[in-house]
Amino acid sequence: MVRLEKDRFDDFIRSLLADYAVYAAVTADGKSGFKVIKAAQEIDRRRLVTDRSPKEVFFPHSEVIFEYDKDGVREIEKAGKPIAIWGLRGCDVKSLSMLDKVFGSARQMPDDEMFQDPYWKKKYDTSLLFCIACNEPRSTCFCNWLGGDPHSGEGSDVFVIDAGDAFLMQPGSEKGKAFIEKTADLKPASGAEERQAAELAAGARAMMDRPVALDDLNERLKELFHTDIWEDMSGKCVNCGACAFVCSTCHCFDMQDEGKGGKGKRIRIWDSCMFPIFTKEASGHNPRHLSKDRFRQRVMHKYSYFADNYGESLCTGCGRCVVACPVGIDIREVIKHVLSYESKGAR
Amino acid sequence: MVNELREKAKKLLADKDVELVIGWERGSRALAATPVFIDSPEEADRLIFDSTCGNNPAVYFTKDARRLVKDGKRIGVVVKGCDARSLALYLAEKQVKRENIVIIGVPCRGVIDPDKVATRTGGREVLEYSEDDGKVTVKGRDLDLTFDARDVLSSSCLACVHRNAKEYDLFIGEMRDGTADKDQNAAIDEFEKLEPEERWERMKEMYSKCIRCYACRNVCPSCYCNECFVDQNDPQWIGKTHEITDTLIFHIIRNLHVAGRCVECGACERACPMGLNLLLLNRKVAREVEERFGYITGIDSGEKPAMADFREGEKQDFIMG
Amino acid sequence: MKDWQPRILAILCNWCSYAGADLAGVSRIQYPPTIRVVRVPCSGRVDPLFIMKSLQSGFDGVLISGCHPGDCHYLSGNYVARRKFAILKPLLEFVGIEPERVQFSWISAGEGERFAQVMTKVTNDIKRIGPAKRLVKGA
Numbered sequence: 001m002v003r004l005e006k007d008r009f010d011d012f013i014r015s016l017l018a019d020y021a022v023y024a025a026v027t028a029d030g031k032s033g034f035k036v037i038k039a040a041q042e043i044d045r046r047r048l049v050t051d052r053s054p055k056e057v058f059f060p061h062s063e064v065i066f067e068y069d070k071d072g073v074r075e076i077e078k079a080g081k082p083i084a085i086w087g088l089r090g091c092d093v094k095s096l097s098m099l100d101k102v103f104g105s106a107r108q109m110p111d112d113e114m115f116q117d118p119y120w121k122k123k124y125d126t127s128l129l130f131c132i133a134c135n136e137p138r139s140t141c142f143c144n145w146l147g148g149d150p151h152s153g154e155g156s157d158v159f160v161i162d163a164g165d166a167f168l169m170q171p172g173s174e175k176g177k178a179f180i181e182k183t184a185d186l187k188p189a190s191g192a193e194e195r196q197a198a199e200l201a202a203g204a205r206a207m208m209d210r211p212v213a214l215d216d217l218n219e220r221l222k223e224l225f226h227t228d229i230w231e232d233m234s235g236k237c238v239n240c241g242a243c244a245f246v247c248s249t250c251h252c253f254d255m256q257d258e259g260k261g262g263k264g265k266r267i268r269i270w271d272s273c274m275f276p277i278f279t280k281e282a283s284g285h286n287p288r289h290l291s292k293d294r295f296r297q298r299v300m301h302k303y304s305y306f307a308d309n310y311g312e313s314l315c316t317g318c319g320r321c322v323v324a325c326p327v328g329i330d331i332r333e334v335i336k337h338v339l340s341y342e343s344k345g346a347r
Numbered sequence: 348m349v350n351e352l353r354e355k356a357k358k359l360l361a362d363k364d365v366e367l368v369i370g371w372e373r374g375s376r377a378l379a380a381t382p383v384f385i386d387s388p389e390e391a392d393r394l395i396f397d398s399t400c401g402n403n404p405a406v407y408f409t410k411d412a413r414r415l416v417k418d419g420k421r422i423g424v425v426v427k428g429c430d431a432r433s434l435a436l437y438l439a440e441k442q443v444k445r446e447n448i449v450i451i452g453v454p455c456r457g458v459i460d461p462d463k464v465a466t467r468t469g470g471r472e473v474l475e476y477s478e479d480d481g482k483v484t485v486k487g488r489d490l491d492l493t494f495d496a497r498d499v500l501s502s503s504c505l506a507c508v509h510r511n512a513k514e515y516d517l518f519i520g521e522m523r524d525g526t527a528d529k530d531q532n533a534a535i536d537e538f539e540k541l542e543p544e545e546r547w548e549r550m551k552e553m554y555s556k557c558i559r560c561y562a563c564r565n566v567c568p569s570c571y572c573n574e575c576f577v578d579q580n581d582p583q584w585i586g587k588t589h590e591i592t593d594t595l596i597f598h599i600i601r602n603l604h605v606a607g608r609c610v611e612c613g614a615c616e617r618a619c620p621m622g623l624n625l626l627l628l629n630r631k632v633a634r635e636v637e638e639r640f641g642y643i644t645g646i647d648s649g650e651k652p653a654m655a656d657f658r659e660g661e662k663q664d665f666i667m668g
Numbered sequence: 669m670k671d672w673q674p675r676i677l678a679i680l681c682n683w684c685s686y687a688g689a690d691l692a693g694v695s696r697i698q699y700p701p702t703i704r705v706v707r708v709p710c711s712g713r714v715d716p717l718f719i720m721k722s723l724q725s726g727f728d729g730v731l732i733s734g735c736h737p738g739d740c741h742y743l744s745g746n747y748v749a750r751r752k753f754a755i756l757k758p759l760l761e762f763v764g765i766e767p768e769r770v771q772f773s774w775i776s777a778g779e780g781e782r783f784a785q786v787m788t789k790v791t792n793d794i795k796r797i798g799p800a801k802r803l804v805k806g807a
Contacts, residue, residue: 029556030462031622046470051620052558061558062588136488138472140375207488236382238406240565242620245558258586260725267588275561277578291410326566326618327402328374328381539762547764547802576717584717585724592805596720599763603716606755631762635755654755657747659737665757666750667773667786 001194002186003166012185013040013086020084020128023057025050034085043087048138049318053248054085054092055099058123061245062269065119065255069263082126090152091143091316093131095248097155100124101310102251119268128175131156135200137208140319142332144211148317151201161197168197212336214303214313220338221304225296229341233334234295236327241272243321243329244298249314252278273297299334348520349396352425352453355517356391359423365449369407370425371400377476377485378461379617382407396425396519397478398500401458402566403614405433408443409571421447427455428523429612431512432645433568436608439648442571452512454523456496457504458613459483462622464499468492497528503613503626506531514648535631550595556621557594559587563615563625569605576600602628607636607653610645674728674794678703678787679718681711681746684735684776691780699784700791703731710734712745716756719770723803729769729794733786736774746774765802768793 004012016022017038026035027044033052037043067074088096103120134141134150143149153159157176161168168189171177180186189197224230244250254271258264271278274294280286288294306314315331322330356368367386372393374381380399384407385391404424426434431452437443464473468490475486484493497505508531510523538546561577564570576584577597586593602609609629616625636642639662642653680686686707692699704727708714711734722730732753740746753772761767771793773786 029622030465031556031620062590139474235384235407238410238562238565240562240618241560242562242618245560246620254587256587258588269588270558272560275578276574277580322375324620326562326614328376328379330375330381333375535762543761543764543766545764546762550763584721586805590805592724592803595763595803596717596724599759600717600720603752603756603759606752628759628762632755632759635758639754640751654751655748657744657751659747661747661750661754663737663750663754665754665772667771667789 001189001197002169002180003163003189003193004169004186005166008185009167010040012183013037013043015183015185016084016086019081021081022084022086023054024086034087045087047087048134048136049089049091049141049320049323051320051324052246053318053320054088054096055248055251057083057085058096058120058127059099059103059251059253062267063119065266065268067263067265068259078122082128083123084128084130086130086132088129088131088156089134089318090131090148090150090154090156091141091318092248093129093153093155094143094148094316095318096124096129098249098310098312098314098316099251128158128179129156130158130160131172133159133161133197133201133204135162135204137204138319140322141208141317142211142319143317144205144208145214145332145335146313146315146317150204150208151197161200163193163196163200166193168193212332212339214335214339216339217313217335218304218307220341221300224338224341225300227341229338230292230296233337234292236329237274237291237295238327239274239276239291239294240326241270241274242324242326243331244272244274245270246320246324248316248318248320249302273301299331299338303335348453349394352396352451352519353391353394355451355519356385356394356423356425357388359449360385360391361388365421365423367420368394368423368425368451369404370394370451371396371402371404376461377473377487378459378464394425396453397476398455398457398459398483398496399476400427400455401501401614401617403430403433403568403610403612405430405437405568406566406614408434408437408448409568410565419447421449423449423451425451425453426512426515427453427458427612428507428509428511428513429455429610430568431515432509432610433612435514435645435648436569436610436652439645439650439652440608445648449517450512450515452515452518454518454520455504455507455510456523457500457507458617459499460501460617463501464494467494467499501613501616502529502534503531503611503616503630505529506533507611509610509646513646531630532634534627535634538627551591553623554594554598555589555591556623557589557598558621559589559594559597560620562618562620563623564601566614566618567605567609568612568614569608569610570601572604576604598625598628602632605629606632607640607642608644609633672795672799673700674702674791674799675726676703676729676731676787676790676794677722677727678705679711679714679730679732680705680707680775681713681734681741682707682709683741684739685711685733685773685783687777688733688775688779688783691778692783693780695780697780697784699787702791702794703787710740710742710745711749712740712742712747714749714752716752719756720803723765723769723800724805726800726804728800729771729790731771731773731786731790733773733775733783736776739776766797768797769800 024043025047032050103117105115156172302314371380372383473485505528734746
């Protein structure tokens with residue numbers, strides 16, 4: 001474990017900026033997200049979970065895939081420094097690893113480049129991820145339901161703990177180890193600091209509510225697919241896309257071709273299964289015409305289908321959807337309701 | 348007042364006057380209550396009403412929730428002044444039948460703007476909320492602050508003069524004084540002082556934050572088209588990327604489609620995950636409708652909405668010929 | 669750019685304004701060749717969306733023209749249109765779009781000369797304020 005005196009933080013960021021395009025939590029007009037920064041002052045250091053998730057660093061809302069004209073197709077070349085993200089939380093890092101499973105095609109043929117998403121891989125593979133431990137989880141955090149932990153740096157390159165007047169750091173990967181070794185301002189941490197880190201971890205865990213066991217969730221969801229539980233739970237939902245868009249793991253996208261007069265662009269944009277036309281077919285038929293069907297789809301994808309395909313739920317318990325939902329739907333209540341629902345004779 | 352609300356709701360359900368009462372209950376977020384559908388007298392104790400009740404419940408009578416009002420089900424709905432205006436609009440637009448709804452008015456002093464609270468708590472999470480006359484108290488870990496309600500209510504609520512339902516079947520508690528705490532047109536007057544260049548730049552800057560999640564459209568009771576123009580893809584009217592002209596056109600047209608129908612309840616602004624100041628355009632359009640056609644949305648459910656109506660001798664100085 | 673010719677979209681109602689344009693044509697009345705015409709059954713058909721999309725596509729100006737109040741072929745279409753335009757115009761100005769870009773007129777089937785006059789006025793207005801930049805996509 002090493003330490004960075006907080007007085008040296010500005011210099012630390014400055015040296016990071018020399019080699020990387022640095023992203024960090026930036027708050028503008030009361031809402032936060034991960035944006036490119038030029039100096040340490042821009043960072044919102046009080047922010048725990050940002051309003052917008054870090055998926056937008058590697059998977060932006062609108063991304064031009066290529067341009068075309070009568071002479072052919074031109075890929076957009078984005079040369080530049082590799083990306084470093086400061087200030088991710090454990091749930092954020094986990095979400096990026098999950099997305100890498102999808103975009104890196106872990107399920108099909110991990111080594112076959114043809115199935116990998118180059119737009120994601122180009123940015124993600126060379127990135128340096130700093131995970132900051134959560135000393136004070138929020139009431140909307142439920143990472144511990146999904147195998148996460150406020151003081152877990154799993155998946156990050158450098159794991160950071162805010163210990164008051166210093167940042168304590170530990171390598172999480174070879175890349176992180178190399179970074180720590182070559183960074184001048186990082187001195188070895190003391191025994192007292194290591195104990196302090198453990199205390200902070202215990203304190204953070206104690207602040208969280210006891211997790212609900214989700215082992216049966218996938219099974220239950222499948223059993224309840226055709227019941228009226230969905231009608232009840234989706235009653236309040238207005239089918240906007242806010243939950244999917246702030247979610248750190250939702251990754252559905254649409255392709256839009258925009259062109260005129262023989263030239264144009266192909267653009268990838270975020271899409272949401274909550275939108276009414278998500279499953280609209282060319283004939284006009286829409287298998288998920290009803291709100292409750294779309295609501296069911298989102299819950300099933302996150303906690304059943306993704307679990308079947310990739311071995312874990314497509315959720316890190318970051319709670320962004322709980323904060324963002326305009327009608328206050330709490331996915332934790334949905335999960336608890338599913339686990340305890342009595343399907344026969346209920347309605 | 349909340350006890351009276353619960354008792355009245357219990358009675359309506361017990362007497363089978365209504366099959367459902369739509370109201371609010373405490374949710375997971377201290378500063379934002381969540382809609383609740385009460386269908387039995389025992390559940391009525393979940394109902395609450397305070398300044399965290401921001402959603403406009405009228406939205407559940409249209410769109411996909413239309414299933415609630417089919418089969419002639421009678422439904423009670425707890426409404427603030429603005430929500431009642433939405434219901435009056437629905438009556439005028441024949442979206443609900445008067446005999447199918449029981450309008451339960453409650454006195455509203457405004458809805459909390461969580462962003463205003465966040466600036467005062469330094470971002471510390473609010474875990475508990477309470478209020479009494481003119482004051483608001485928020486508590487959390489190492490947090491215990493009381494504010495003057497006017498400092499943390501949403502700006503549009505401060506300027507509201509329609510705090511009580513005009514048309515109702517029951518009114519709970521004392522009606523609120525309809526005086527506004529600030530001039531509703533102050534923001535648009537300020538904006539109009541700027542040069543056109545500057546206004547355009549500001550518009551672009553503000554709307555560049557929009558992520559096209561359509562939360563604003565979906566929580567809006569006035570937006571109930573079966574197929575919204577942004578979802579039409581044959582032809583596709585506007586692009587779906589965050590390209591600024593597409594985003595601006597979405598917002599301008601949505602505003603024009605709800606012209607004379609928007610009740611300025613603020614549900615759109617509260618729903619926006621990016622914190623856009625959406626009501627600026629709504630207020631501008633509402634003011635034009637008021638000044639040109641003498642129409643305020645949702646005051647008289649028998650009056651035809653302004654944009655579906657006309658008078659022969661109207662002012663038309665902007666038209667040649 | 670002295671040679672720049674504005675491109676103006678003219679949305680004309682079939683019964684009055686389009687016929688008026690036709691009359692201008694057969695009467696060989698000259699007016700600047702800047703307009704592209706879209707014929708609609710009634711000015712009431714015009715959704716503000718058409719106007720916005722036209723500006724976005726690169727038209728420098730849009731003119732919507734219908735029957736005089738009282739003369740609408742569908743009786744009240746132009747009255748409803750009038751209210752829509754009455755709100756659209758100040759809103760566009762509010763967001764910073766030049767007011768000359770979107771204009772409205774009532775032109776009857778017999779007003780061929782008048783049609784030419786209105787088109788000339790609109791063209792001159794647009795020439796004065798220059799090509800559209802603000803709402804143009806990809807600009």
